[in-house]
Amino acid sequence: MMDSSTLSPGFAAPVIDAQVTFRALLDAMAHPGAAHAVAPLSPPAPLNQAAAAALLTLVDHETRVWIDPSAAAAAPWIAFHTGAPRVAEMAQCAFALALTLPDLAALPGGSDEAPEASATVILQVASLDGGRRYRLAGPGLRVPETIAVDGLPADFAALWRDNHRLFPRGVDLVLCSGDRLAALPRSVSIEEV
Amino acid sequence: MGPNQASPDSHPDPARRRWMAVLARATAAELGALVRAAGPPAYTVLRGPEGGLVMVRGRAGGGGAPFNLGEMTVTRCTVRTDAGQVGHAYVAGRDGTVAELAALVDAMMQDADRSPALDAQIIAPLEARQKARQAERAGKAEATSVQFFAMQTMRT
Numbered sequence: 001m002m003d004s005s006t007l008s009p010g011f012a013a014p015v016i017d018a019q020v021t022f023r024a025l026l027d028a029m030a031h032p033g034a035a036h037a038v039a040p041l042s043p044p045a046p047l048n049q050a051a052a053a054a055l056l057t058l059v060d061h062e063t064r065v066w067i068d069p070s071a072a073a074a075a076p077w078i079a080f081h082t083g084a085p086r087v088a089e090m091a092q093c094a095f096a097l098a099l100t101l102p103d104l105a106a107l108p109g110g111s112d113e114a115p116e117a118s119a120t121v122i123l124q125v126a127s128l129d130g131g132r133r134y135r136l137a138g139p140g141l142r143v144p145e146t147i148a149v150d151g152l153p154a155d156f157a158a159l160w161r162d163n164h165r166l167f168p169r170g171v172d173l174v175l176c177s178g179d180r181l182a183a184l185p186r187s188v189s190i191e192e193v
Numbered sequence: 194m195g196p197n198q199a200s201p202d203s204h205p206d207p208a209r210r211r212w213m214a215v216l217a218r219a220t221a222a223e224l225g226a227l228v229r230a231a232g233p234p235a236y237t238v239l240r241g242p243e244g245g246l247v248m249v250r251g252r253a254g255g256g257g258a259p260f261n262l263g264e265m266t267v268t269r270c271t272v273r274t275d276a277g278q279v280g281h282a283y284v285a286g287r288d289g290t291v292a293e294l295a296a297l298v299d300a301m302m303q304d305a306d307r308s309p310a311l312d313a314q315i316i317a318p319l320e321a322r323q324k325a326r327q328a329e330r331a332g333k334a335e336a337t338s339v340q341f342f343a344m345q346t347m348r349t
Binding site: 007008009010014080081 | 237238239240243271273279
């Protein structure tokens with residue numbers, strides 16, 4: 001049992017709030033780069049609201065989760081509310097919670113027969129409104145879209161190119177800041193501008 | 194969840210096991226009255242009360258293979274008192290009030306200073322009532338029992 005005097009509640013309305021957040025994630029995946037608000041939640045540090053809501057919505061006892069060692073303080077909360085088994089090896093996870101961009105090549109990218117067996121990275125970033133600017137193009141974007149993200153590494157565009165090249169394999173990225181999240185599915189191509 | 198699952202002496206915390214079992218069998222009315230009388234601390238609900246299903250397994254005869262008997266409705270709840278104790282409850286049925294009160298008492302019982310008094314105030318009366326109910330039912334069943342000695346007599 002992971003009793004802890006620091007455990008805090010999850011969603012106030014578990015069904016509705018998870019549905020609201022799931023809708024936000026669907027819209028975010030369908031329109032890469034666009035930020036969507038999640039349901040209200042007060043997660044423990046160092047989780048931000050969007051990352052915590054995405055975890056409560058997507059993760060359950062059947063999905064293996066890798067948790068950034070620097071976010072280990074939130075691991076009991078995640079385990080209590082989702083029941084998800086935590087894995088030490090990034091290569092075995094279905095979802096990765098990261099505070100800094102992990103090595104995308106070290107995560108499962110699925111296979112050509114089963115591309116859905118890849119990992120989804122839930123990455124906390126400082127801001128979705130400032131910082132480095134990237135031009136996104138691909139499915140879901142009628143015309144290329146420009147987004148600004150503070151919290152991605154300097155060589156992100158090059159790292160992403162390696163991930164995008166694997167399509168239909170590759171990992172998907174969910175960027176979380178405050179109460180908003182934006183998605184970068186593997187199908188999107190990214191250039192720094 | 195059966196009485197024959199883990200023997201009490203092999204359980205890591207037999208005292209807690211006893212009070213959780215007593216709390217899980219209590220009704221909302223009797224538990225509510227006892228908790229109010231005991232003066233509950235302020236608390237936060239961490240999860241639930243929420244309903245779910247638990248697969249109940251049976252065993253054919255004494256040594257038969259286990260099989261899935263069916264699913265039963267279970268309500269669970271977890272609370273944290275402001276003092277920091279976390280209490281859990283898994284209760285048969287759909288009554289969220291019982292689950293929440295049982296989780297609260299589980300949290301209160303973990304306070305070593307209060308638990309002997311609470312045991313006398315809440316757990317012991319509930320346990321006595323449950324034992325009386327059980328004895329009454331067993332007595333009624335006993336009155337209608339049939340002794341199957343006819344077969345034995347025929348064989349010998």
